[in-house]
Amino acid sequence: MADAIIYLIISLLISLIFIILGIRQYMAEKPVTINTGEKPPREDELTDVTEWNHRHGRNFIIFGCALFITLLIFGYFIEKLDGVMLQVVIFVIALFAEIAWVEFEHNVMKKKMIKDSHSQ
Numbered sequence: 001m002a003d004a005i006i007y008l009i010i011s012l013l014i015s016l017i018f019i020i021l022g023i024r025q026y027m028a029e030k031p032v033t034i035n036t037g038e039k040p041p042r043e044d045e046l047t048d049v050t051e052w053n054h055r056h057g058r059n060f061i062i063f064g065c066a067l068f069i070t071l072l073i074f075g076y077f078i079e080k081l082d083g084v085m086l087q088v089v090i091f092v093i094a095l096f097a098e099i100a101w102v103e104f105e106h107n108v109m110k111k112k113m114i115k116d117s118h119s120q
Contacts, residue, residue, distance in 0.1 A: 004075065004079070007071075007075050008072075008075070011068055011071035011072065011075065012068060014067065014071070015064045015065070015067045015068035015071070016064065017064070018060050018061075018063050018064030018067060019060070019061050019064035019065065021035075021060050021064075022056075022057045022058065022059070022060030022061035022062075022063070022064060023057060023061065024057075025053055025056045025057040025060060026053060026054055026056075026057025026058065026061070027053075027057070028053045028057075029049075029053075030043065030049070031043060031046055031049055031052055031053065032052070032053050032056050032057075033056070033106075034056065034060075034102065034103075034106050041110075041114050045114050045115055046113055046114060046115070047112075047113045047114075047115060048113065051113065052109065052113050055105070055109055056106070056109070059102055059105050059106070060102070063098055063099075063101070063102050066098050067095075067098060070091065070094050070095065070098065074087065074091045
């Protein structure tokens with residue numbers, strides 16, 4: 001039981017990192033990015049800074065919640081079922097799908113909201 005509680009707490013803390021990051025980005029006044037080393041666009045390059053930040057923030061909040069749910073489901077099934085290798089493969093696929101979704105959403109936002117991307 002103690003191991004399940006520790007796993008739950010660690011899962012929550014990891015997910016909270018992304019949720020807090022999303023809240024901070026949602027409330028930011030200057031343009032934000034997904035923290036991949038990419039420089040955020042300048043304010044004059046964006047069609048709407050507030051919408052840019054809100055969409056980034058929402059994406060990270062959704063990602064944090066989805067990550068927590070994924071970790072909960074994985075933790076539950078790892079305890080209850082056999083076939084750990086299959087569960088790990090499914091977990092990794094789900095995790096990469098969530099990360100790919102965040103990246104996809106970011107690229108869609110760049111195409112829609114950065115003024116210079118329309119002329120390239």
